[in-house]
Amino acid sequence: MNKHFCKVGTIRPNLEKVSSLNDLEKKHSNFIEEAYNLTQTDSGLSDVLYHEASKLRRRISRLKGISSPALDAAF
Known part of the structure; x- marks a missing residue:
């Protein structure tokens, strides 16, 4: 099998773009307010x-691991 086009295991997440949970919550509230x-x-x-x-x-x-039905109560 030719591995020329196989990218399994070679792509890593960009850790600089991963936001913390607090940042995501702030962005969410800013989007809602705006x-x-x-x-x-x-x-x-x-x-x-x-x-x-x-x-x-x-x-x-x-x-957070919240299930879908609890979403409306949490936000």
């Missing part, structure tokens, strides 16, 4: 910010 502030003036950007906040919320819940 999206709320832009609701009346720019609804498209507000929707994008809410979507990014929901992606961060899922990442935070995975890091």
